[in-house]
Amino acid sequence: MINNEWDDVLAEEFKKDYFLKIKEFIDDEYSSKTVYPPYDEIFNAFKLTSLSDVRVVILGQDPYHEEGQAQGLAFSTPHGRPIPRSLKNIFKEINEEYSYPIPESGCLENWAKQGVFLLNTVLTVEKGNANSHSKCGWQTFTDNVIKILNNQNQPIVFLLWGKQAEKKKELLTNPNHLVLVTSHPSPFSARRGFFGSNHFKLANEFLKEKGLDEINWKL
Numbered sequence: 001m002i003n004n005e006w007d008d009v010l011a012e013e014f015k016k017d018y019f020l021k022i023k024e025f026i027d028d029e030y031s032s033k034t035v036y037p038p039y040d041e042i043f044n045a046f047k048l049t050s051l052s053d054v055r056v057v058i059l060g061q062d063p064y065h066e067e068g069q070a071q072g073l074a075f076s077t078p079h080g081r082p083i084p085r086s087l088k089n090i091f092k093e094i095n096e097e098y099s100y101p102i103p104e105s106g107c108l109e110n111w112a113k114q115g116v117f118l119l120n121t122v123l124t125v126e127k128g129n130a131n132s133h134s135k136c137g138w139q140t141f142t143d144n145v146i147k148i149l150n151n152q153n154q155p156i157v158f159l160l161w162g163k164q165a166e167k168k169k170e171l172l173t174n175p176n177h178l179v180l181v182t183s184h185p186s187p188f189s190a191r192r193g194f195f196g197s198n199h200f201k202l203a204n205e206f207l208k209e210k211g212l213d214e215i216n217w218k219l
Contacts, residue, residue, distance in 0.1 A: 044072025048112035055115035076108035
């Protein structure tokens with residue numbers, strides 16, 4: 001399904017009743033409604049960042065629900081699409097920390113290929129209907145993915161932005177990892193902590209301390 005080591009790690013998960021119900025539900029939704037991201041991009045975060053390569057985890061909520069924006073990576077949008085406001089604020093914070101220019105594209109595939117696991121806690125959404133798939137079982141699946149990440153010996157930085165992401169902190173018990181929490185980068189809450197959080201530099205300082213390659217946040 002994914003074509004890297006995640007397939008072996010998640011093999012048992014994919015056989016569980018709850019996951020079979022998710023698959024049945026989304027197959028029905030995709031056949032009868034407009035659903036995002038495109039079906040073959042649902043697991044893009046897993047395809048682009050294999051488990052042993054994960055160095056930073058950024059948790060999103062559900063995918064963008066407007067046409068052409070979701071691509072299976074939290075916060076990311078395809079080249080040529082308008083950059084959503086939350087992502088603009090992420091770029092502003094990186095600009096403050098590193099003075100990198102604000103990118104013209106919202107595509108974050110380059111981060112994913114460096115080991116930034118861009119995981120939405122819900123992997124699909126109906127067009128124009130935010131949170132429409134939040135009760136179908138995806139949260140169980142992604143909680144179990146977070147537990148797998150927590151169990152890794154290699155140090156990982158978890159960036160938890162906003163109340164929904166912060167709830168996952170209780171799953172992160174491994175002292176090998178760094179967990180950073182602040183407000184969501186949305187226009188409604190970015191000034192409540194996200195701006196000035198220094199999360200991107202703090203993540204790299206931690207990785208460097210652990211002898212791991214830093215992330216180049218420049219796009």
